[in-house]
Amino acid sequence: MCESLKNKVALVTASTHGIGLAIVKNLAQKGATVYMAARRLEYADELASSMNQEFGWNVKTVCFDAYDETCYSEMMKTISEQEGRLDILVNNFGTSNPMKDRSIEDTEWKEFRETVDVDLESVFRTTQEALPLLKIRGGSIINISSIGGNVPDISQIAYGTSKAAINYLTKLFAVQLGRYQIRSNAVLPGMTATDAVKDNLSDHFRDMFLHQTPLNRMATPEEIAAAVAYFASDEAAFTTGQILEVAGGFGLGTPVYGDLMNGSNRR
Template structure:
């Protein structure tokens, strides 16, 4: 019950990593607000978790509506009187259109950066105002794509790298209010989005470069977020934590060497 008596707000949390974070926070005793566009569906999920003993509520969130960021924080403050944890989980990309520098249209690049960065900037901006007394924890869900350049998704990788820098800036600028800010960088994670958008061939090649040889479970990403949210991380801020099974740590020929059983 590391999060007992804390109030958390998690954006884009009706599936995948966001839902796993809500479930983990609820199990650890937090009152958790699912910030979601599909309110009825979110309420169904909340009802299920509440039957199991959770304290989960729903608040409207539309990442493309600038006014929603402040309004969702205001709703939490009106109902709970405090906001202790914000997880900026929303992020989007279209792998079919977000490709290389040569093949990606400027409109696709611009629109991806616009919504991905806005979702963190405006969410954080609203949360800082609510957290100044007595402080809080802001957790940004970034991606291993922020630190390891890919052969495609130029917009997505750029947006996530910018989110990592925004994480550090927030840590420096909001530290005076006892507000911490950290980022979790998932590697390939077993979510519907991965299944729907990435081919089996791509997944196989990606996992060849991952020493742990598998995709992450959403619950494993949620565990990292729970650590940053808890008082166990009370003196941890500005950190960029890769939860990627060691992806990218090896020599550039690691995958080929392992597949061939080659040793030096």
């Protein structure tokens, strides 16, 4: 087993399923002590215990509720008391209700504001509270954004706006925190094979999306986690402020790319 992150301490928010859980597994496999930050703490405890027993990893848990004002400081207090430092921060939390977060014509201001507020707060406040621990040895901040933050869509206006703002924050962190040897980068997944995608997106929508994706498939959570692990590692020691799309080439083609690949008007 490669232990390239041995002696590193990592925190991953919203990490009991999907991309977040894949990130926890990847970092732990590489030797890091990984804190799963989750609202469902009992479930997180069960997952951590199972992984530690099966693989000999060092996965721990800490309570994280993006909607709880007191959570952010309490989370860092726990890590400070137990570890005394933090080397890797992965801001994975993000939320949106596809049924309510639609176009500018169909989205209520309250829904827009609430989605943007919590998505940005989860990144800003977690990072701000983590700074005293990250400054001790320097470290790596990795924000999980979305291809939707780079490519405007016909729906999910709040989610796309928040992810675009997170891309900006990523670069801002890189500029403002570089003097502490703290790096900041973002990973932008495209459509990824998670339960959330299966539960919230129709087969028709998924097919349309993949017709605009040159690799013509969804990412796996493990492929997103691999990009995170790179930014977390010393191999990326001189890489900061980067916005990395891990989206199979989505959005690179001409506007008629999807129609051409669908076979309706092949040249």
